[in-house]
Structure formats: structure tokens, C-alpha cells
Amino acid sequence: MTLTGISKENFDDVISHCQSIRSTKNRSLRTCIALLLVKLRTGLSNQMLSTLFNIEKSGVRRALRTARKELTETFTPNYVGFGHLSRRDVIENHTRPLAQEIFGSIVEKPAILVVDGTYIYIQKSSNFKFQRRSFSQHKNRPLVKPMVIVSTTGYIVSVLGPYLADLKNNDANILKHSIKTNVEDIQDWLQQDDILVVDRGFRDSIDFLDSLGIKAHMPAFLPKGHKQHTVDEANSARLVTKIRWIVESVNGRLKQWRYLQNVVPNTQIPYIGEYVCLIVALCNKYRRPLNQGNQDSDQILGAKMKYLASQRNMLQERVESEALHRRISSWKALDAEDCVVEFPRLSPDELRNLTVGIYQLKLARSYTTEHLSEDGDYSIMVNSEIPDVLRVRIQSRHISSKQYLLWIQYSSGSVTGWYCQCRAGARVVGACAHVASVLWYLGYGRHTESITGVQNWANYLEDAAVIPELMDESESEDSATEE
Incomplete structure (x- = not known):
């Protein structure tokens, strides 16, 4: 192995x-x-x-x-490509019930596929034309792009390409080229009302897919001049990411074969497609699907997410109507032990039920490690006039100069609402990572015997931004007096 x-x-x-x-x-x-x-x-x-x-x-x-x-x-043709399995086989054996519940139809089940491009890095070429066409401005290095098409369980249906990496070979153009040229008889395989789950890189292919009767689900773009998605946009995006994550995990599984993760010599470029398909065939044949799902639990979760997607964020409306984000003086920072004694204790299952997933909870420990003060407590802010709401300021994990305010509404027995000022913070289908970190710490983490922090490796490195003083002020004055 x-x-x-x-x-x-x-x-x-x-x-x-x-x-x-x-x-x-x-x-x-x-x-x-x-x-x-x-x-x-x-x-x-x-x-x-x-x-x-x-x-x-x-x-x-x-x-x-x-x-x-x-x-x-x-070996390879038996386990990869649109010709090696039927559309009905994908629907019956390689489609997660959660995906059918969210995007599909109970009467006539469509084929649901997740599409994304991946990268294989190559050497810089001395052929200038090829050098320009293989250089990705997104990654700032030369590469080739295979297009991976997977089912919602993680079974790899096909790999298209590899393609060049310039602007003419973006994800949208690659998908349109594959369908127009009928690669692997894809036009006969796909039928009207089938569903493709994609990311924002496929935005220029949405109209083309609509003209073919194929439905595409993609997260919404943030409108120009706006800092936050609306509740509907954030909720619909969460429905997409709940299904689309599978293709990212598939790409990670493929990169476990180090040949695809390393820089491939240019002499091997003619064979990259064959190597990728061989690795895919090995995964399909001998590896278990990443997530088969469960019929009963997936239907319940899907129905819950669809219901939540139609709801309003009542706490957001309360924050904006009562200007809770502006009344700075009304909020007082208190120790967590004093101000959130009544905050409900939450089990890991209850946390996953609130966040509708585990990705945000995986980030909770890292956020908590950064925001714990010296005495081991979160800096919580409360308002005596609003006893059922607490406010927390969270540092962005990407931008040092950016912080977000978030509010959590709770009762003695449950969490009833949340709102964060980050891009996706208005959604009610689950919670953003900032809210999830506070829920994890207050409801679960602080009640455990110890919270194992995330190692800060900067302690083992030098920091040119810190210049220690060679002498304090008193020593400076004494030396000046002696002189």
C-alpha cells in the first residue's frame, strides 16, 4: 500500500x-x-x-x-470514461440521496454530476509559444489542466483533457469545448434536466448549459459595491457547497499519487492524460467511495436545509433595525465565566446539527486558540438591555487588518439565531466559521478539562518586526548623567 x-x-x-x-x-x-x-x-x-x-x-x-x-x-478503459458506465448506473448506484433531495426530483431522478478543473504543474518550456499558453495567471506558474467529472458519492465518471492553462482555457471554455466536440459521446450521455454542480469559474458556461436544457447550480457572486451576500444568496451557496465539496476531496485523493503532485518533466507531457486516467481507474476500482450517504438521514438533512434556505435571518434584521452594530458604548466586555453562565451546553451532535456540516467546526479550535486571552477566556460583550444576545469581535484568518462583529441569540436551553458581518454571515443554513467557533467554545470547548491549542510555529522563528530595546529608560538616563 x-x-x-x-x-x-x-x-x-x-x-x-x-x-x-x-x-x-x-x-x-x-x-x-x-x-x-x-x-x-x-x-x-x-x-x-x-x-x-x-x-x-x-x-x-x-x-x-x-x-x-x-x-x-x-485496464483503464474499464473503469473511467463516460463509456464505462451508463447514466442509469450513476443515478442508481453513485448518487448520494442528499443531492437528490436538494437538487433532484423524486419522480424522475436526474443525473447529478460535480465538475471542476485540477492542476498538474510542469516545467518552464523553452518553446516561447507553449510557455505562454501553459502559464496560468491564476497560479503564476506553468501547468496543464485536467477536468474532473465526479458523481456526488466521489466516483470519478471521467477526466477530460489535459488542457492548456491560458485565459482561453478557463473552466467554462473547457466544459463548452468538451460538450461541443462531443468528447466520449457526452452529448448522448447527458440528457435534459440533468444537473451540473460547479463553482464560480464556470459562470460563462451557464447560458450555454441552459440552452441544452442542463441545469447548473453555482454559488452567487457578490455584487459590486456590496460587502455581504444577502440571506438568500448565502443560503443557496451553502446548498451548493454541501454537494460540491466532493470534487475537492477527489482532487486531494488523486494528488496522493506524488507523480501528479510534483512538477512533471516536459518530456512526460504527452503521457500525463494516460497517467491521470490510470490513477483514476485505480481509485474507482479499489478505493471506497468518499461518501455514499444514508437514505433516511440524507432525506431528513436535505429537507431541513431546503426549509432553512427559505427562511429569513431574524437576528440580522434585529441588529440592523435596532442599530446594535453602532451602539458601541452599550456593550461591555465581561469575563466569559460571568456573562455566559446561562449559555446552553452543546454536544458535538448538537453542534453539527446547528452548523449543518463539520468544516466550520474543524476551524473552531484554530479560531479559539487565537482569541483566548491570557486568563483563558473569550472576550465576550453583552448588553444589559438585551439579555438574550451576546456580541463577539472575531479576527479574520486571512486579513490581519479585518475583524468581524457577530451576534448570537440564545435561551437557557438552545441557540435561537446568529448573524456575522462576514460575506456569508447572514445565512441560516448552517453558520459561518466565525459563529461556529464561538458556539463550539461557549457550548462545548470551555466545559472540557483542557483545550488543546494549535501549535504556533512562529515561536521557533526569528521576527524582524520585533527589535528588543538594549537598555531601558532608567539605564539611558544613568549613562547620560555619568557622561
């Missing part, structure tokens, strides 16, 4: 697809396939593989070429 990414039993199954490779005096069939899998999994150089396998470097190159051709012809 460490060297090849698959178990011994899986390796034997791969070997069963490769009977046409003949053994030589320098390497056997198993060694030939093992060389390629170790190369992809570890990203080792041919020189290192030559040392490990005790084969000359020229023999390693020949073995890698032979194994790549054989697996590309006999």
Missing part, C-alpha cells in the same frame, strides 16, 4: 489484465507493473527506481513505457 497505493490482492488483479507483457532476464511482468505503480505513487526519479529495483536506468524507462501502454489499453 505504501509503495503502490493498492493492496497485494488488488495488485494481483491488475496483473490479470496484463498478460501480453513478456518477462525478460532483467525484470518480470510483476516487476514491470510494480515499477510504474511505484513511480506514480511515490514520484521517485528513474535513477532512484533503478537503485531500488536493481535494474539499469534504461531498463526502467523501457519497463515504464511498456506498463503504461499495456494498462492504458487493457
Whole structure:
């Protein structure tokens, strides 16, 4: 598993697809396939593989070429591509019930796919035209872009490309090109009312997909001049991200094969597509789906999220109508032990029920570590005129000069509302990471025996911004007097 990414039993199954490779005096069939899998999994150089396998470097190159051709012809087509499984198979066996509940239809279930591009870095080329077309202004380095199409369970349906990386090859143009050129008969596979879940990079392809009868779900853009999404925009974006995260996890799984994570030599560019498809085929065949979901719990969660998406943020309206964000003098900072004794204790399950996910809770410990004061308490602000609402100021984790105010409304037994001034802070389908961190600390973290902080590695480094004084003022005065 460490060297090849698959178990011994899986390796034997791969070997069963490769009977046409003949053994030589320098390497056997198993060694030939093992060389390629170790190369992809570890990203080792041919020189290192030559040392490990005790084969000359020229023999390693020949073995890698032979194994790549054989697996590309006999193994890969069975487990990746629109032709290797039907649309009905994706709907019945590779669609999470939560996705059908949120975006689909109970009567006629559509095919729901999640689409995103990934990056494979390459060397800078001495061919100036190719250098310009392979340079990504987004990543500021040369790369190629495969387009990954996955189901909502994490099963990889197909990988398109790889494509160039210039402005003409953005995600929207790649998707339109694939459909217009009917790559892998994608036009016959997709049908009217099927659903594609995408990110904002596909904005220029939305009208094209609509003309084909394909529904695209994408998070809304923040209008120019606005600092925060509306409640409806933030809620709809949360519905999209609840389904779209799967493609990011799939890309992370693919990059576990170090060959795709390292900088690929330009001499290997002709074979990048074959290597990517081979790794995808190995994942589809031998790895478990990232998230199959549960029929009952997914339907309940989906119905809950759709209901919440139609609600208003009553606390936001209260903050704006009563100008709670302007009445600075009315809010007093108190110790957490004194001011939030009545704040309800929350179990991990109750926290996940409030945040409708775990990503925000994963960030809670990091936010809490930064905002704990010397005596170990959050800086909580309360207003004597509003006993059921507390206010907290949270530092942005991205921008040092930016802070957000947030409000949480609660009773003795439950949390009844929240609102944060960040971009997504108005949503009621779950909570932003700032609100989630306060809920985690006040409802759960401060009641545990100890809160394990996140290590600050800056303590082991020098800081040029801090210049210690060589002597204090009294020493300066004494030295001046002596002189």
C-alpha cells in the first residue's frame, strides 16, 4: 500500500489484465507493473527506481513505457470514461440521496454530476509559444489542466483533457469545448434536466448549459459595491457547497499519487492524460467511495436545509433595525465565566446539527486558540438591555487588518439565531466559521478539562518586526548623567 497505493490482492488483479507483457532476464511482468505503480505513487526519479529495483536506468524507462501502454489499453478503459458506465448506473448506484433531495426530483431522478478543473504543474518550456499558453495567471506558474467529472458519492465518471492553462482555457471554455466536440459521446450521455454542480469559474458556461436544457447550480457572486451576500444568496451557496465539496476531496485523493503532485518533466507531457486516467481507474476500482450517504438521514438533512434556505435571518434584521452594530458604548466586555453562565451546553451532535456540516467546526479550535486571552477566556460583550444576545469581535484568518462583529441569540436551553458581518454571515443554513467557533467554545470547548491549542510555529522563528530595546529608560538616563 505504501509503495503502490493498492493492496497485494488488488495488485494481483491488475496483473490479470496484463498478460501480453513478456518477462525478460532483467525484470518480470510483476516487476514491470510494480515499477510504474511505484513511480506514480511515490514520484521517485528513474535513477532512484533503478537503485531500488536493481535494474539499469534504461531498463526502467523501457519497463515504464511498456506498463503504461499495456494498462492504458487493457485496464483503464474499464473503469473511467463516460463509456464505462451508463447514466442509469450513476443515478442508481453513485448518487448520494442528499443531492437528490436538494437538487433532484423524486419522480424522475436526474443525473447529478460535480465538475471542476485540477492542476498538474510542469516545467518552464523553452518553446516561447507553449510557455505562454501553459502559464496560468491564476497560479503564476506553468501547468496543464485536467477536468474532473465526479458523481456526488466521489466516483470519478471521467477526466477530460489535459488542457492548456491560458485565459482561453478557463473552466467554462473547457466544459463548452468538451460538450461541443462531443468528447466520449457526452452529448448522448447527458440528457435534459440533468444537473451540473460547479463553482464560480464556470459562470460563462451557464447560458450555454441552459440552452441544452442542463441545469447548473453555482454559488452567487457578490455584487459590486456590496460587502455581504444577502440571506438568500448565502443560503443557496451553502446548498451548493454541501454537494460540491466532493470534487475537492477527489482532487486531494488523486494528488496522493506524488507523480501528479510534483512538477512533471516536459518530456512526460504527452503521457500525463494516460497517467491521470490510470490513477483514476485505480481509485474507482479499489478505493471506497468518499461518501455514499444514508437514505433516511440524507432525506431528513436535505429537507431541513431546503426549509432553512427559505427562511429569513431574524437576528440580522434585529441588529440592523435596532442599530446594535453602532451602539458601541452599550456593550461591555465581561469575563466569559460571568456573562455566559446561562449559555446552553452543546454536544458535538448538537453542534453539527446547528452548523449543518463539520468544516466550520474543524476551524473552531484554530479560531479559539487565537482569541483566548491570557486568563483563558473569550472576550465576550453583552448588553444589559438585551439579555438574550451576546456580541463577539472575531479576527479574520486571512486579513490581519479585518475583524468581524457577530451576534448570537440564545435561551437557557438552545441557540435561537446568529448573524456575522462576514460575506456569508447572514445565512441560516448552517453558520459561518466565525459563529461556529464561538458556539463550539461557549457550548462545548470551555466545559472540557483542557483545550488543546494549535501549535504556533512562529515561536521557533526569528521576527524582524520585533527589535528588543538594549537598555531601558532608567539605564539611558544613568549613562547620560555619568557622561
